[in-house]
Every structure is written in structure tokens, then in C-alpha cells.
Amino acid sequence: MTDVTTVDTKAPSSPGTPPPAVRLPKPVQMVLLAGFRRRFLRSAVKRHGPVFAINVPFFGRSVVVSDPALARQVFLASTDDLINVQPNLSRTFGPGSVFALDGKQHRARRKLLAPPFHGQSIRNYEKVIEEETLRETATWPEGREFPTLEPMNRITLNVILRTVFGADGTELDYLREMIPPWAKLASRMATLPEPPFNTGRYSPWGRLAEFRRNFDRTVFELIEKAEADPRLDDRTDILALMLCSRYEDGSPMSHQDVSDELLTLLGAGHETTASTLGWAFERLRRHPDVLAELVKENDEGGNEFRQATMVELQRNRTVIDAAGRHVQAPHFDLGDWRIPHGYTVIIAIGNVHADADAFPDPERFDPYRFVGTRTPTAWVPFGGGTRRCIGAAFANVEMDVVLRTILRHFVIETDDAPDEKSHFRGIAFTPKDGGRIVVRRRG
Numbered sequence: 001m002t003d004v005t006t007v008d009t010k011a012p013s014s015p016g017t018p019p020p021a022v023r024l025p026k027p028v029q030m031v032l033l034a035g036f037r038r039r040f041l042r043s044a045v046k047r048h049g050p051v052f053a054i055n056v057p058f059f060g061r062s063v064v065v066s067d068p069a070l071a072r073q074v075f076l077a078s079t080d081d082l083i084n085v086q087p088n089l090s091r092t093f094g095p096g097s098v099f100a101l102d103g104k105q106h107r108a109r110r111k112l113l114a115p116p117f118h119g120q121s122i123r124n125y126e127k128v129i130e131e132e133t134l135r136e137t138a139t140w141p142e143g144r145e146f147p148t149l150e151p152m153n154r155i156t157l158n159v160i161l162r163t164v165f166g167a168d169g170t171e172l173d174y175l176r177e178m179i180p181p182w183a184k185l186a187s188r189m190a191t192l193p194e195p196p197f198n199t200g201r202y203s204p205w206g207r208l209a210e211f212r213r214n215f216d217r218t219v220f221e222l223i224e225k226a227e228a229d230p231r232l233d234d235r236t237d238i239l240a241l242m243l244c245s246r247y248e249d250g251s252p253m254s255h256q257d258v259s260d261e262l263l264t265l266l267g268a269g270h271e272t273t274a275s276t277l278g279w280a281f282e283r284l285r286r287h288p289d290v291l292a293e294l295v296k297e298n299d300e301g302g303n304e305f306r307q308a309t310m311v312e313l314q315r316n317r318t319v320i321d322a323a324g325r326h327v328q329a330p331h332f333d334l335g336d337w338r339i340p341h342g343y344t345v346i347i348a349i350g351n352v353h354a355d356a357d358a359f360p361d362p363e364r365f366d367p368y369r370f371v372g373t374r375t376p377t378a379w380v381p382f383g384g385g386t387r388r389c390i391g392a393a394f395a396n397v398e399m400d401v402v403l404r405t406i407l408r409h410f411v412i413e414t415d416d417a418p419d420e421k422s423h424f425r426g427i428a429f430t431p432k433d434g435g436r437i438v439v440r441r442r443g
């Protein structure tokens with residue numbers, strides 16, 4: 001794409017200057033952001049530098065940040081100054097979702113949700129992850145190319161359903177059927193403004209509302225069953241942990257909030273991880289040396305190189321390329337720039353991960369850059385600060401177990417196929433052809 005932005009100011013002359021602005025008509029900026037996001041943002045960085053302003057429908061006047069140190073400043077800003085981006089995913093998940101909360105309420109909810117996402121709880125889920133991987137891969141064809149993205153989506157959905165709700169059952173079969181079409185539609189609609197009039201039950205909004213009614217009904221039945229379970233206190237699933245947990249004042253979460261939060265975890269917790277795994281196969285097919293090292297290490301029982309590979313994967317093929325905040329303070333000073341009240345601040349995670357000072361030769365896929373080193377602060381696939389992804393450790397263990405299980409049971413064939421392009425699914429970037437590979441079972 002040619003560079004279509006026009007320069008306003010190149011660099012701040014004195015502290016407190018507004019960032020340079022992309023001076024294209026608002027609808028054009030919207031089309032570029034929606035349809036050519038990565039190229040648009042990179043081209044704007046080249047022209048304006050790492051902090052620039054855009055004006056788009058939905059988020060309104062926004063400042064895009066691509067510099068690692070400034071991104072960190074945004075993530076670590078006081079929650080009195082910057083609150084969650086407005087509007088946000090609570091439009092999809094409901095007002096009881098953690099995405100809807102800020103300040104004290106957000107802190108209290110994060111504390112309440114923390115136990116299921118800590119070390120030992122996550123270790124308890126490893127068996128479920130391995131079982132689901134074996135179940136899904138049992139029917140993988142040998143010697144014929146197929147896309148891995150959908151299988152990965154099924155694995156991560158089944159894992160999150162089982163870890164969230166505990167056991168298998170008819171309600172879970174129902175959710176297993178209804179979540180994928182809902183997730184597809186909800187992702188597409190995530191950044192579209194809802195019309196102020198009733199669009200009818202067959203419109204996308206009508207279908208989302210109907211899904212929501214059915215989801216709540218199913219969850220309320222599961223809550224009723226769980227509350228009648230004499231072993232509720234011993235259960236390790238997230239629903240049970242939520243029902244047993246209490247805020248500092250001793251009050252429990254309301255059932256509607258539990259339902260909103262469960263939908264949040266199902267929605268936020270499976271496509272993201274599946275998309276990253278789809279990219280893992282897309283990359284490994286094209287990097288025989290990395291694959292050989294992974295197989296060798298796996299056979300010897302190690303995982304250091306696998307960890308480094310997952311870190312590099314999430315840098316080089318970032319699936320969630322933006323995290324947002326809203327300026328609540330009268331203004332927010334970022335480096336030398338001054339961002340006014342009411343602006344959106346967008347951290348362009350994909351651009352931060354392409355910063356050549358933090359990650360030399362950033363386009364190269366090279367897991368060795370992370371072997372034996374601490375992950376740099378410029379690595380932010382899970383966002384940062386008080387809103388950093390609550391499922392980061394969960395996703396990491398899940399990707400680790402899925403990869404190690406597949407490497408143990410299959411040989412992945414490598415070739416010099418051209419890289420798959422990136423495809424934006426509304427929230428996550430996925431490999432356009434679905435991360436296609438050819439496998440053979442190991443003898």
C-alpha cells in the first residue's frame with residue numbers, strides 16, 4: 001500500500017504538544033483501519049513517528065502508540081488517569097464482565113478471579129488439555145494437507161468449557177455447539193456500533209441477543225446444579241471457584257455477573273489461544289531447523305526451547321494487535337506529548353513487537369533470540385498493568401501442552417511454501433489459510 005497519510009508535525013518541539021495527526025477524512029481512516037490495519041498503522045508510524053492521532057468512528061479521537069517505552073508508560077499509568085477503552089468488549093459479554101469494570105470494582109473482581117488462574121490450579125488443567133488434544137488429533141489425516149486452526153479452536157473451546165464448568169454433560173454439549181457460531185458473529189460485530197432502533201430478531205444484533213438469553217438460561221441451570229452439589233467446596237472448576245469466592249465485604253458474585261464473566265472467559269479464552277497455535281503450525285512448517293530442535297528437546301523431556309518458541313511466535317505473529325485505554329484525567333502526558341481528556345489511547349502491540357531496537361531484525365522468526373534470556377518488557381502480547389490478560393499463564397500452559405502432545409505423536413512435514421497471509425477475524429489475527437500442514441504419525 002502506498003503511504004496515504006499526510007504529515008502534521010513530525011516531533012514534539014516542547015513538552016505538552018499534541019501528537020501529530022493523520023489528516024485523512026474520518027471514513028477513509030476507518031476503512032484503512034478496518035481493512036488494512038497493519039499496513040495503515042506501519043505506514044503512519046513511518047510518516048509521523050511512534051505516537052500519532054487518528055479519528056475513527058467507534059473509538060473517536062485516538063492516539064496510537066508504537067514505542068515500547070511509551071507503551072509501558074500507558075500500561076503502568078494510574079487507573080485514575082486511564083480507564084479501560086470505551087466502548088469495550090463488555091458490549092459483547094455484558095455489564096458484569098471484568099472488561100466493564102474499572103478502579104476499585106475492577107481490582108476486587110480481579111482478586112476474586114485470580115485463584116483459578118494461578119500455578120497449581122492451572123497445573124490441574126494439564127490433564128484435560130492433553131486429553132482434548134489426543135481426542136481431536138485421533139482423526140487427523142496422514143499425508144494430506146489440512147488446516148489446523150479449526151482443530152485448535154475445538155481443542156481450546158473444549159478445554160475452556162471443561163475447566164470452566166468442571167464436567168462434561170448435556171449443557172456442555174449444547175454450549176459446544178452454540179459457542180463457535182456465536183464467537184464468529186460476535187467477533188465480527190465487536191467494533192460495529194449498534195443501531196439505536198430495533199433491528200429485528202433475524203438481524204445480527206437480534207441473533208446475538210437470542211444467543212445471550214439461551215446462554216444465561218443454560219448457565220443458571222448449571223449454577224443451580226453446582227449450588228446443590230455437596231462437594232462444591234472441593235471442586236476446582238472456575239464456576240465452582242466463582243460461586244465459593246467472596247468479595248472483601250463477604251458478599252458473593254450475583255448470578256448474572258457469574259454468567260457475564262463465564263461468557264467473558266469462554267469468549268476471551270479460546271480463539272486467542274487457538275489462533276496462536278494455528279500460527280505455530282504455520283511457522284514450524286516453514287522452519288525445519290526450529291522444528292527439529294523442538295522435537296529433539298521434547299523427546300529428551302525439556303521445554304526451554306519450546307517456551308522460547310512460543311514467546312517468539314507471539315511476538316512475530318501477534319494475534320491481538322491492540323490494547324486500549326480511555327483518558328479519564330483532564331489530560332494524559334505521554335513522553336513529550338499531551339493527550340486530551342476523552343481520547344482513546346491505542347497501544348499498537350504488533351508495532352511494538354516490530355521495534356527494531358527491542359527486537360533486532362524484527363521480521364525474522366527466530367526463537368533463539370529468547371533462549372536463556374529474560375523476556376524483554378517490550379514483549380506485550382497479553383497487554384500490561386492492572387488489566388494484563390488474566391489468562392496469560394493459562395494460555396501459556398495450554399499452548400505448551402498442546403504442542404508437546406502433538407510433537408510427541410506426529411511428524412510435521414516441512415517445505416518452502418510461501419508464508420500464509422494474516423487474516424483479521426474481528427478480534428484476532430489468524431493465518432489466512434488456517435495454518436495448513438501435512439503430518440504423519442510417529443511409529
Ligand code: HEM
Binds near residue numbers: 098319323387388390
Ligand atoms: C494467547 C492467548 C491470549 C492472548 C494473546 C490474550 C491477549 C489479551 C490482551 C491483549 C488483553 C488486553 C490486556 C490489556 O488491556 O492490557 C487480554 C485481556 C483479557 N484476557 Fe486474554 N489473551 C489470551 C488468552 C486468554 C485466556 C486463555 C483467557 C481466560 C481463560 C483470557 C482472558 C482475558 C480476560 C478476562 C481479559 C480482560 C482483563 C481485564 O480487563 O482485567 N485471555 N487478553
